[in-house]
Amino acid sequence: MAMVVANGSNLVCGGSLINDRYVLTAAHCLALGFSQAETKVVLGEHDRCTADSRTVILSVEKFYPHPQFQKNTNHADAMLIRLNMRVTFNEFIRPICLPKMILQRSTASRFAGKTALTLGWGRADHGVTVCSLRVVALEIYETQSCPTKIPTLLCAGSHSAAGRDACQGDSGGPLQVRNDDRKFELIGIVSNGIECGNQDFPGFYTEVPRHLPWILKVTSQDSMYCWR
Template sequence: MTWTMWRPRGDVLPLLLLGGVLASLAIPGSASMTPYNRIVGGTDAVEGEWPWQASLLYTEQGKLYHLCGGSLITSRWVLTAAHCVNKGYSLDKYNVLLGALRLLDLNSNAVFYSLERIIYHSKYTGVTSGGDIAVIKLSSPVTYTKYIKPICLPSTSVTFPPGMECWVTGWGNIYTGVELPSPKTLQKVMTPLIDRATCQEMYHQANKSYTILEDMMCAGYKEGQKSFCQ
């Protein structure tokens, strides 16, 4: 089967709270400066370093497309962004890949799972709305290994103040319009959270303005040397 990298149409706002944050904030444990699926200034991850990292895949005409990242949260559920899973597509077109490091050089640690169900946040209506989050139920339970484990979720009382350093991981573009080169090794980057007011100001443009909602978080640098958007 042929691998292809694909990015959903439409600009993606800073951070879907939890959708991208979980890959880093809940380690036992982020987010962006430009509205695209990418990780800028990242470095290669190593095998088993981020065992909850998931790749959401879509199959079309014999090609396997990497759509978005996600986080394994239990043996049957994966958390991702709602805009990554189109309600009009059949479930059998999707797969979740766990245990992978290099998308173009899979080994025995990587396991594919089909989907049983997708649940969207009730507030989600589009990429500019709130609630851009979804949970995916896998068709069978995951067998935990050194390379596949769930992430530890933060409690509702945990706060994430501006300036807090967070790890972000993914297979997104490394620059605008520049895909992660072969063999597409998982990238990681540490980046600080940005307060909502500052983020809103940075996203205000003459021809387009984004609204940073309560359930969004921003992370990155004003200089742009390291950033993420999921």
């Protein structure tokens, strides 16, 4: 889990460390107007309101928004952040595994009905961002049950319980499942939604497997990924 901050400690977005040099987040986070010089990435964080010697704060070398991103629809809402130095993995900081790319099936059809987890420091019930990292279990929806028609977005939410959702401040964070090797696999990026925590409206997540060719093209030159 990564936290993208600006001007010191202002929470901008979440993100996922995918190898020892890159973080994957949402492209619409750029719309908040922060420059590379103002932006930092925090790794190993849990309680962002308390100083912790285990955290690592890194500067940004470059933003790579997806070349097909459309901010009016959130089509291809993905962005890679190249860090200014390599990350040393340890007990608290390690990369999440990238998913396999299966062209014949969408992510929704592969995982529909399964439980996924999303994490973040975004707004909770009382409407303000939280100090401690939160996690919520969500169900991945079938394509026909997803109210968005943007092909690069998938839906996850709760048919039975209100309040289970990502919210403002969680953008860019992961939607993850456990793969057959019992490792966490990144299948989505928190993108947008309709309200927060309304059981009638699932959250929308950028579909990561669809964008794997672009992710690997940008990041695979000199990076160490999740061991598999």
